[in-house]
Amino acid sequence: MANSKDQQALAISLDNIACQRDERQLFGGLSVEINAGDVLQLLGPNGAGKTTLLRCLVSLSQPAVGEIRFNGQPLNQNLYAYRSQLLYLGHLAGIKSTLSPAENLRWYAGLEGDDVNLEERIELALKDVGLYGYEDQSCFNLSAGQQRRVALARLYLSKARIWVLDEPLTAIDKAGVAKLERRFAEHSASGGIVILSTHQDLQLDTLKQVDLQDYLPTPEMLLGGL
Amino acid sequence: MSSNSRYSNPGPSSPRVAKAFWATLKRDLKIAIRHRGELANPLIFFLLVITMVPLGVSPSPKTLALLAPGMLWVVALLATLLSLDALFRSDFDDGTLEQLLLSPQSSYINVMAKVFVHWLTTGVPLTLVAPLLGVMMSLPEAGYIPLLLSLLLGTGSLSLIGAIGAALTVSLRKGGLLLSLIVMPLYVPVLIFGASGVRAAIEGFAYNTQLAVLGSFLALAIIAAPLAIAGALKMSVNN
DSSP states (O other), X not given: OOOGGGGSOOEEEEEEEEEEETTXXXXXXXXXXXXXXXXXXXXXXXXXXXXXXXXXXXXXXXXXXXXXXXXXXXXGGSHHHHHTTEEEEOSSOOOOTTSOHHHHHHHHHHHHTOOTTHXXXXXXXXXXXXXXXXXXXXXXXXXXXXXXXXXXXXXHHOOOSEEEEESXXXXXXXXXXXXXXXXXXXXXXXXXXXXXXXXXXXXXXXXXXXXXXXXXXXXXXXXXXX | XXXXXXXXXXXXXXXHHHXXXXXXXXXXXXXXXXXXXXXXXHHHHHHHHHHHHHHHTOOOHHHHHHHHHHHHHHHXXXXXXXXXXXXXXXXXXXXXXXXXXXXXXXXXXXXXXXXXXXXXXIIHHHHHHHHHHHHHTTOOGGGXXXXXXXXXXXXXXXXXXXXXXXXXXXXXXXXXXXHHHHHHHHHHHHHHHHHHHHHHHHTTOOOHHHHHHHHHHHHHHHHHHHHHHXXXXXXXXXX
């Protein structure tokens, strides 16, 4: 699967990021370099700003202070290149319950403009997440964990190299978690980037951790009002 | 950076854009067909209100013929308004809206596909039913063709303009009234030219001026509205 093109470097750099939500500052002064092959786990208690940071990383919102760069350029100047490499799984699974798992995945593949052997690959991806035999059922007949798995099947289908995953392991059983960890390891070994937030311990060699508690806003930041 | 283009996907070539457009179009059509009940709502509303008019106002053909062009247009407009709130609601609730906005393809294309499906499932059925209701309203014979044509062009603008309002209010839990307040003033010109075109035809005048104006509204809306819709959706998702 990996060809020479896939081996090119990817780099995301966060420069002195501060995020706020509803006028309340969550964290500040966060600078991280994320390179090809990294798996970055965001830690922090509930409400620490993990989701907010992930949404900034996919440019759904903007940080209050600081800049996020992709391959040295600010995100908004490089958006097409960035988004064609990006796979984001948010808080909401992004699955239409009226449609079947296969139909949902077909739409995602269509957005990426990807249709080489699509039917076959969708079937394989659904098999990989343990949904073989469910591909033509409506998603509202599936359990919460299974619906989550439909969204996770995108990790086996998409060619995106940057994965930004918000709590991807919620509602997934132990065997499923182990399998996903293997998928993360595979992705990082092939030169991809995984950025995820989870409260579970991950067994990965290339794991980097960022604890948002280490970046609590300092009193000057609060007084400066940004 | 020269290395950039080597590993990023090929540029926004038309096949990719077309694929994204078709993917969203097919998905929304499928969903619309599976929710047939909701699909019928605006039509039933249109039918019910127009049936009430002869009962409530006057059954005399002369009075009805006088009311017909304006009445048909006003109710078609209200029926469209009724269907707008659902346009982005379910996508917003299940997270597919943010996924749609994160697509590397310009949001213009995907938004266009969504609005096109909305028009296919409300504007077109309303247009097709209108002549039938014209009979009920004793619309004079000269009015049928202009009614069809003006509604066909006009409902396109109604869908596009309405989608701006729907996009602005999608993140509000109870945005229904606000949506009507935003959209109604923008609907007024479409209503004026649509209804007056039909009336002109009945009175024996040429109606191509009104159709031309409706056509230019539509052309303008096709160019500008998706940009406004995409911008409004980005704001609504960024909360």
